[in-house]
Amino acid sequence: MNSEYKCPIWGTDATFLAHTSNGDTVVDSPKVGGKYCISFNNQIELNDITGSIRDDVNKNITCYLEEQRKHVIECPMVPYIGPILDHIETEC
Numbered sequence: 001m002n003s004e005y006k007c008p009i010w011g012t013d014a015t016f017l018a019h020t021s022n023g024d025t026v027v028d029s030p031k032v033g034g035k036y037c038i039s040f041n042n043q044i045e046l047n048d049i050t051g052s053i054r055d056d057v058n059k060n061i062t063c064y065l066e067e068q069r070k071h072v073i074e075c076p077m078v079p080y081i082g083p084i085l086d087h088i089e090t091e092c
Contacts, residue, residue: 005027007027007031007032008025008027008038008042008043008046009029009031009032009036009038009046009058009061009062009078010029010031010032010058010062012029012031013029013030014027014028014029014030014031015027015028015029017035020037023039023040024037024038024039024040024077025037025038025039025040025043026075031062032061032062032065032066033062033065033066033069034065034069034074034075035074035075036065036075036076036077036078037075037076037077038077038078039077039078042078042080045081045082046081049081057081057084060084061078061079061081061084064076064078064079065078
């Protein structure tokens with residue numbers, strides 16, 4: 001595993017796999033259970049979220065990715081962050 005590359009969700013060690021033709025990043029991260037794809041915009045939005053809300057967002061994204069893999073989606077796409085953040089902020 002390339003320890004110089006960090007998982008865009010958790011900041012833990014991950015493996016960069018590729019950039020897609022539309023600029024998304026494909027990552028393999030043990031912390032989220034495997035491969036996933038994340039857009040450049042989602043990476044920027046995640047970087048702007050801090051504190052305990054960031055942990056909640058990360059957990060929700062990880063659960064989503066795990067659920068997608070249960071439905072045999074090998075490399076799921078991280079969903080748009082806005083609705084996840086809105087849901088967490090209204091629940092707190």
